[in-house]
Amino acid sequence: MSNIEESKSATTSTFVTALVFNAIVFAVELVAFTLIRPYFKAIYEPRTYAPPRSKRIQPLSQSMFLWPIAVYKANYTDIIKANGLDAYFFVRFLRMMVKILIPIWFFSWAILLPVDSVRTRVGNNSGLSLLTFGNISSERSVRFSAHIILVYFFTVWIFYNIKIEMRHFITTRQQHLINPTHAKSVQANTLLVTGIPAKYLSREALLKLFNDLPGGVKKIWINRNLKELPDIYDRRLAACAKLESAETSLMKTAAKLRLAAIEKKEKSRKKAKGISHDDVETATGEDYTIVPKDKRPQHRLGSIPFFGKKVDTIEWAREEIRVCTELLEKGRNIIENDGKGVTDNRSSEDTEEDAGTSEFTQGDIKDMKKSYPPLNSAFVTFNRQIAAHLAVQVLAHHEPYRMGSKYVEVSPEDVIWANLGMNPYEQKVRLAISYAATAGLIILWAFPVAFVGIVSNVYKLCETAPWLAWICTLPDVVIGIISGILPPVLLAVLMMLLPIVLRLLARFEGIPKRTGLELSLMTRFFIFQVIHSFLIVTLSSGIMAALPDLIKNPTSIPNILAQNLPLSSTFFLTYVILQGLAGTAGGFLQIVPLVIYYVKLFILGSTPRAVYGIKYGLRSVAWGTTFPSITLLVVITFGYSIISPVINGLACATFFLFYQLYKYLFLWQFDQPSTSDTGGLFFPKAIQHVFVGMYVQQVCLCALFFLAQDENKNPTAIPEGALMVVLIVLTAAYHAIINNSYGPLLHALPLSLADKTYGAPSIAEAEEIAAAPSIEDNSSIKKEPAGPPPIAKPMTEDDYGFAHPAASRPQRTVWVPVDTLGMSKEEERACQEAGVDVSSKDAVMNEKGKVDIQGIPPDLIRDD
Numbered sequence: 001m002s003n004i005e006e007s008k009s010a011t012t013s014t015f016v017t018a019l020v021f022n023a024i025v026f027a028v029e030l031v032a033f034t035l036i037r038p039y040f041k042a043i044y045e046p047r048t049y050a051p052p053r054s055k056r057i058q059p060l061s062q063s064m065f066l067w068p069i070a071v072y073k074a075n076y077t078d079i080i081k082a083n084g085l086d087a088y089f090f091v092r093f094l095r096m097m098v099k100i101l102i103p104i105w106f107f108s109w110a111i112l113l114p115v116d117s118v119r120t121r122v123g124n125n126s127g128l129s130l131l132t133f134g135n136i137s138s139e140r141s142v143r144f145s146a147h148i149i150l151v152y153f154f155t156v157w158i159f160y161n162i163k164i165e166m167r168h169f170i171t172t173r174q175q176h177l178i179n180p181t182h183a184k185s186v187q188a189n190t191l192l193v194t195g196i197p198a199k200y201l202s203r204e205a206l207l208k209l210f211n212d213l214p215g216g217v218k219k220i221w222i223n224r225n226l227k228e229l230p231d232i233y234d235r236r237l238a239a240c241a242k243l244e245s246a247e248t249s250l251m252k253t254a255a256k257l258r259l260a261a262i263e264k265k266e267k268s269r270k271k272a273k274g275i276s277h278d279d280v281e282t283a284t285g286e287d288y289t290i291v292p293k294d295k296r297p298q299h300r301l302g303s304i305p306f307f308g309k310k311v312d313t314i315e316w317a318r319e320e321i322r323v324c325t326e327l328l329e330k331g332r333n334i335i336e337n338d339g340k341g342v343t344d345n346r347s348s349e350d351t352e353e354d355a356g357t358s359e360f361t362q363g364d365i366k367d368m369k370k371s372y373p374p375l376n377s378a379f380v381t382f383n384r385q386i387a388a389h390l391a392v393q394v395l396a397h398h399e400p401y402r403m404g405s406k407y408v409e410v411s412p413e414d415v416i417w418a419n420l421g422m423n424p425y426e427q428k429v430r431l432a433i434s435y436a437a438t439a440g441l442i443i444l445w446a447f448p449v450a451f452v453g454i455v456s457n458v459y460k461l462c463e464t465a466p467w468l469a470w471i472c473t474l475p476d477v478v479i480g481i482i483s484g485i486l487p488p489v490l491l492a493v494l495m496m497l498l499p500i501v502l503r504l505l506a507r508f509e510g511i512p513k514r515t516g517l518e519l520s521l522m523t524r525f526f527i528f529q530v531i532h533s534f535l536i537v538t539l540s541s542g543i544m545a546a547l548p549d550l551i552k553n554p555t556s557i558p559n560i561l562a563q564n565l566p567l568s569s570t571f572f573l574t575y576v577i578l579q580g581l582a583g584t585a586g587g588f589l590q591i592v593p594l595v596i597y598y599v600k601l602f603i604l605g606s607t608p609r610a611v612y613g614i615k616y617g618l619r620s621v622a623w624g625t626t627f628p629s630i631t632l633l634v635v636i637t638f639g640y641s642i643i644s645p646v647i648n649g650l651a652c653a654t655f656f657l658f659y660q661l662y663k664y665l666f667l668w669q670f671d672q673p674s675t676s677d678t679g680g681l682f683f684p685k686a687i688q689h690v691f692v693g694m695y696v697q698q699v700c701l702c703a704l705f706f707l708a709q710d711e712n713k714n715p716t717a718i719p720e721g722a723l724m725v726v727l728i729v730l731t732a733a734y735h736a737i738i739n740n741s742y743g744p745l746l747h748a749l750p751l752s753l754a755d756k757t758y759g760a761p762s763i764a765e766a767e768e769i770a771a772a773p774s775i776e777d778n779s780s781i782k783k784e785p786a787g788p789p790p791i792a793k794p795m796t797e798d799d800y801g802f803a804h805p806a807a808s809r810p811q812r813t814v815w816v817p818v819d820t821l822g823m824s825k826e827e828e829r830a831c832q833e834a835g836v837d838v839s840s841k842d843a844v845m846n847e848k849g850k851v852d853i854q855g856i857p858p859d860l861i862r863d864d
Contacts (some may be wrong), residue, residue, distance in 0.1 A: 012126070012127025012128050012129075013127075013476055013479070013480050014479075014480050014483045014484035014570055014574060015127075015128055015484065015570060015573055015574060015577075016480070017476075017477060017480025017481060017484050017485070018480070018484035018485055018573075018574035018577050018578065019577055021481070021484075021485055022485075022577050022578055022580075022581035022582045023581055025581065025582040025585065025586075026581035026582060026584075026585040027585075028585075029582070029585035029586055029588065029589040029591075030585050030588060030589075032589055032591075033585070033588045033589045034064060034065060034067065035064070036594075037060070037064070037067065038064055040594060042597060042615065043590055043593055043594045043597055043669075044060070044590070044668065044669065045059060045060055045668050045669070046616075046618050046668075046669060046671075047082065047618070047667065047668050047669060047670075047671065048668070050616050050618055050671070051082075051618075051671060055081065055082055057078070057082065057667055057668060060664075060668055068660075071660050071663060071664045072660060074663055074664070074667055076088070076091050076092070076095065076659075076663045078667060079091055079663070079666045079667060080172075080176075082666060082667055083666045083670060083671065083672040084672050084674055084677035084679075085172065085173065085176055085677060085678075085679050085680035086623060086672060086677050086678055086679075086680055086681075086682055087621075087662075087666045087670070087672050088172075088666075088680070089169065089172075089680040089682065089683035090623070090626070090627065090630075090662060090666075090682070090683075091659065091662050091663055091666060092165070092168075092683070093165075093627075093630070093683060093686050094630065094655055094658050094659040094662060095659050096161060096165050097634060097651075097655040098652060098655045098656050098659055099161060100157065100158055100161050101637070101648060101651055101652035101655060102652060103157060104154050104157070104641060104648050104652075105648040105649045105651075105652045107150060107153070107154075108150065108641060108642070108645035108648045109645060109646075109648065109649060111146055111150060112146060112147065112150065112642065112645040113131055113645060113646075115136070115143045115146045115147075116130070116131050116132060116133060116135050116136060116143075116645070117130040117131050117135060119140075120135060120136050120137050120140045120143070121135060121137065122134060122135050122136070122137050128569075128570060128573070128644075128646065131644065131645070131646050132569060132643060132644045133147065133642065133643040133644070133704060134643075138708070138709065138710035138711060138716050139710070141708065141710075141716035141717055144705065144708070144716075144717045144720045145720070147642050147701065147720070148720050148723050148724070150642065151642050151697070151698070151701060151724075151727065152723075152727060154641065154642075155694060155698075155727060155730075155731060158690065158694060159734055162687055162690065162738060163738070165683075165687070166684070166687060166738060166742045169680060169683050169684065169742075170742060170745050170746075172680070173679050173680050173746075174745075174749065174753060176679055176680075177385075177409075177679060177749055177757075178385075178749070178753060178756045178757050178758070180758065183385050183757055183758030184758050184785065186381060186801065186802075187409060187410060187411045187675070188385050188388070188409060188758065189218070189381055189382050189383075189384070189385050189387075189388050189758065189759070190379055190380065190381045190382075190388060190408075190410050190802065191210075191379070191380045191381075191382070191388045191391045191392055191406060191407070191408055191410070192377065192378075192379055192406065192407040192408075192410045192415075192512065192513075193377060193378055193379075193380065193396065193403055193405075193406050194376065194377040194403075194405045194406075194420065194422070194424075194512060195376055195377070195401055195402055195403050195404055195405055195423075195424035195427075196376045196377060196378060196402070196403055197376070197397070197399070197402050197403070198376075200397075200403070201222060201374045201376065201378075202222075203220050203222070206220050206222075206378060206380060207220065209396070210380055210382075210387075210391060213382065213384075213387040213390055213391055214384045214386055214387045214390070214754070215382055215383035215384030215386075215387050215759050216382070216383055216387075217380060217381070217382055217383070218381045218382055218383045219379075219380075219381040219801060220378060220379070220380050220381075221378060221379040221381075221801060221802040221803060222374045222375075222377075222378045223374065223375040223377045223378060223379070223417075223420045223421065223804070224335065224372045224373065224374055224375060224804070224807070225372060225373050225374075225375055225421060226331070226372055226804055226806055226807060227371075227372065228327075228331075229327075229328060229331045229372075229804075229806040229807065230417070230418075230804070230805075230806045232324050232327050232328055232331075232806065233324075233328060233805060233806035233809070235320065235324050236320070236321055236324035236325060236328065236811060236812075237812060239317045239320040239321045239324065240317075240321060240811065240812045240814050241609075242299075242313060242317045243313075243314065243317035243318065243321065243814050243831075243836070244607045244608075244609060244814050244815055244816065245297075245313075245606060245607050246297035246313040246314045246317060247314060247814070247816045247827050247831075248606055248607045248608070248816060248817060248845070248851060249297045249606065250291055250296060250297055250314065250823070250827070251816070251817065251819040251821070251823050251824065251827075251845055251849070252606075252845065252849035252851075253291050253295055253296075253849075254290075254291050254819070254821055254823055255819065255820070255821065255845065255846075255847060255848060255849035256848075256849055257291065257295075258821060258847070259847070259848065293312075296312055296313075296314065297312070297313040297314060298310055298311065298312055298313055299311065299313050299316075301316075314827075318830075318831060318834040318835075318836055319834070321811060321834075321835070321836050322834055322835045322836070325811055325835060328806065331371075331372065331806075331807070332807055332808075334371050334372060335372055335807055338372070375420055375421030376421060376422075376423070377420040377421060377512075379410070379801075379802035381801070381802075382759075383759050384757065384758065384759030385749070385757040385758040385759055386749060386751070386753075386754040386757045386759075387759075388408050389408055389748040389749040389757075390748075390751075391406065391408075392406045392407070392408040392747070392748050393748050401424035401425065401428070402424065404424065405424070405427075405512075407512065407513060407516075408747070408748060409678070409679065410513065410802075411675035411676070412675075412800070412801070412802050413673070413675040413676070414513050414514050414515055414675055414676055415512060415513060415514075415802070416507065416511065416512050416513060416514060416517070417804055417805075419507070419510050419511060419512045420512055422510040426510075427509070427510040430508055430509050430510050431509050431510070433508070434505045434506065434508055434509040437505055438502065438505055438524055438527075441498075441501065441502075441528075442527070442528060442531055442532070445494070445498075445528065445532055446531075446532065446536055448494055449491070449494060449532040449533070449536050449537065450536055450537075452487045452490045452491050452494070452537065455482065455483065455486060455487050455490070456483055456484075456487040456537070456568075456570070456571040457483065457568070457571075458471060458472065458479055458482055458483040484570075484574045485574070485578070487537075487571060487574075488571075488574055488575045488578045489578075491532075491533055491537070491575070494532075495528070495529065495532075495533065495629075498525060498528055499521060499525060499622070499624065499625045502521050502524045502525055502528075502624075503517055503521055503624070505524070506520040506521055506524070514676060515676055515677075515678045515681075517624065518622060518623045518624035518682075519623075519624070519678070519681060519682065519685065520624070521622075521624030521625065522623060522624045522625075522627050522628055522682060522685055523685065525624060525625055525628040526627075526628040526631060526632070526689055526692075529628050529629070529631075529632040529635075530632065530635055530692060530696075533632055534572075534632065534635055534636055534639065534696070535696075537568070537571060537572075538568045538572075538639075539568075569640045569643060569644035569646075569647065572636045572639075572640060572644075572647065573644070573646060573647055573650060575636065576633065576636065576637070576647060576650045576651055576654050577650060577654075579633060579654055579658075580650060580651075580653055580654030580657055580658075581657075583658075584654070584657040584658055584660075584661045587661045587662075587665065588661060588664070590669075593619060597614065600614045601614050601615075605851065606851065607815070607851065608815045608816070608817050608842075608843035608851055608853050608857070609815050609857055611851055611852060611853050612853050612856065612857055615853070616856075618669070618670060618671035619669065619670055619671070620670055620671060620672050620673065621670060621672070623682045627682050627685070627686055628689075630658065630686075631686050631689035631690070631692075631693075633651065633654065633655070634689060634690055634693045635689065635692055635693040635696055636651075636693075637651040637693070638690075638693035638694055638696065638697040639693065639696040639697050639700055640697075641697060642697065642701055643700065643701070643704070681746065681747070684742070684746055687738075691731070691735045694731055695728070695731065698724055698727055698728045698731060699728065701724050702721055702724035702725060702728065704717075705717040705718075705720040705721035705724055706718070706721040810837070811836070811837050812837075812859050813837045813838065813839050813857070813858045813859040814831060814836055814837065814838040814839070815838075815839060815840075815843055815857050815858055815859075816828065816838060816839075816840050816843065817840060817843040817844050817845040817851050817852075818840045818843065818844050818845065819844075819845040820845070820846065820847045824840045824845075828840060839858035841855065841858050842854045842855025842856065842858075843855075
């Protein structure tokens with residue numbers, strides 16, 4: 001058999017090898033998951049005990065072997081209560097793709113597979129090559145009508161589902177926003193405004209600007225340039241962590257010394273039988289509670305390892321905490337007496353009178369205002385939810401870019417504080433630089449990705465590069481692994497490295513919310529995925545397959561490309577198999593988290609806080625990378641659904657398995673913080689990616705139709721190509737209609753729902769609000785009944801509002817365990833004398849020095 005014949009038949013060998021290998025991995029991983037699942041609830045069913053009682057779920061299955069039925073029957077809508085709308089709409093997207101692909105799978109296999117393969121063959125095509133668009137010979141070009149009819153049918157079917165899903169998204173999101181539990185939260189009623197001119201950087205100016213909105217303003221936080229305070233705050237936090245570790249290490253050392261002393265005394269007792277066991281306990285109970293100085297925790301100062309002054313870690317950390325606390329308090333006093341922090345309803349005379357009676361004089365206060373000047377951003381909390389949603393839509397200023405960036409649904413824990421003071425013009429420049437760097441990265445990344453595409457067509461590589469011909473002499477199984485398994489794995493590794501860089505670029509851009517970073521990352525990462533994981537791999541693999549013929553006969557480029565581009569579908573068939581089998585089974589097994597859990601517990605679980613984080617810190621997903629990995633499969637599937645219809649059945653099965661996997665993960669394992677939930681805003685972005693998939697499909701088909709020629713180089717599918725142009729125009733028009741109709745409803749609530757939002761008053765209440773002051777007293781920040789909080793949460797939103805942590809948060813309580821020797825009491829007393837907040841509540845250490853917990857950290861609150 002010639003090399004050309006081998007390359008065309010190798011597609012089947014590659015496909016079969018990948019299918020068998022991934023099927024074996026799939027079976028092994030699912031069997032392992034089935035056997036070990038009941039014994040590791042901390043990994044496989046943490047949501048049965050870790051969250052608040054109202055968010056817990058029943059165990060997956062009492063029977064070891066019936067879990068698939070339990071997962072299949074589970075209601076995916078319960079994800080809303082458990083993990084919010086982002087998780088719900090992710091699973092809903094997977095469900096939508098299964099719904100879309102079922103009829104596409106049926107009709108494409110029933111119609112296109114016979115059309116592509118029966119009584120037609122191009123060249124020496126065999127195996128999977130017989131089932132592709134490129135197998136239709138020129139004399140059978142009338143069969144292209146089947147492809148045109150089906151692509152129109154499939155497109156209309158996708159249009160219908162997009163309309164249904166977008167309508168459902170808007171309705172569900174609006175119901176979530178006006179739900180009383182969410183609507184009463186500070187997050188739902190606060191607006192973040194950036195790019196504020198100096199003229200409006202005062203409470204009076206912002207109050208005048210926004211107070212005419214329904215219900216008026218409740219509070220205003222003007223952000224400041226805190227200069228050194230955030231670094232000091234981080235220093236204190238690091239010192240607290242170091243002190244916890246050192247105190248626990250000290251107690252553990254004492255416990256070990258005591259055990260060693262008991263063992264030594266026991267040996268002495270056996271030699272000198274006159275000493276009783278009680279005497280040993282009395283002698284060792286107190287003698288070894290004091291750890292020798294050379295065995296106390298120590299570390300070196302400075303950033304260079306093994307250099308710097310060696311200090312006692314406990315004494316150093318206590319002093320570090322004390323110094324940092326004093327520096328923070330000094331800075332906070334300056335801010336408090338500045339009068340530009342959180343607004344209140346006191347008059348300016350009262351404020352000046354209070355300032356005059358403080359430890360600072362009026363002259364001091366004028367200097368203080370220069371110390372931490374206001375940034376050009378502020379948080380505005382309204383009395384009514386609808387006011388925040390109106391404020392985000394209004395034109396706030398009469399000059400370009402001024403107060404142009406406004407954000408609603410902001411949580412303090414979601415804020416990127418370092419990005420709150422950026423000049424609007426600087427932000428535009430950073431935006432341009434960020435995307436220019438992204439474009440440059442795309443270009444540079446093309447080289448390694450193209451190499452992956454070349455490896456996927458190993459037989460052609462052997463033919464065009466004789467020095468690599470030895471590869472093709474390897475056994476078929478090895479060649480199948482090289483071309484069918486290695487390329488998808490290499491591609492996955494390459495794509496794992498990108499998010500780190502892309503997140504840095506998004507942060508550099510000046511985005512003020514962490515959820516905003518993820519939304520930006522979703523777009524950037526998807527662009528990378530489509531260009532590198534699809535287009536470049538497709539072109540490099542297809543061109544490599546046709547390269548020998550192109551060199552011999554350059555004038556036949558169009559015809560050869562039309563025949564050989566479909567051959568690159570083999571790589572994507574194996575990629576879909578990899579994701580659908582090994583990928584989903586690995587998602588159930590979670591072998592890496594399982595190993596890491598116990599490694600952390602035995603190696604890193606040295607302090608009560610570490611043990612708590614390992615045992616009760618549930619995992620979550622990063623939407624900026626998770627969603628694009630799924631929408632890439634959509635693009636691949638749509639791109640080849642007509643060219644190589646075999647992919648439709650594989651993709652449908654893959655999306656179904658992913659649907660079941662993530663339904664299980666979000667109901668029994670993962671926990672998405674409510675403060676980072678966007679209310680499902682990743683879903684409409686994913687719908688845009690579906691349109692990209694349709695464009696890719698239609699452009700590829702259009703090109704293939706126009707490139708199709710007979711043996712006399714005459715075009716054979718011009719009418720079909722023209723109809724594809726029409727379909728592209730129709731798709732673009734429908735895309736514009738969807739964006740135009742649903743786009744304005746994505747973020748803010750409309751006025752028509754004002755009577756259903758939080759704070760909508762009755763007539764009597766409206767009169768009372770009108771007579772009341774616009775802004776309530778700052779001395780007591782009102783706490784709302786915002787539903788059950790997480791099992792343990794920091795006191796942030798209600799207690800500190802939107803004040804920067806460095807300007808508001810107290811010292812984190814140092815959590816130490818109660819030991820059997822009583823050292824914890826002495827260490828607590830010494831810490832308190834040094835001004836360190838410390839507690840040993842709900843943390844214990846046994847006589848062997850092992851730490852365990854019976855509750856949550858003392859600086860968190862719990863409400864089941």
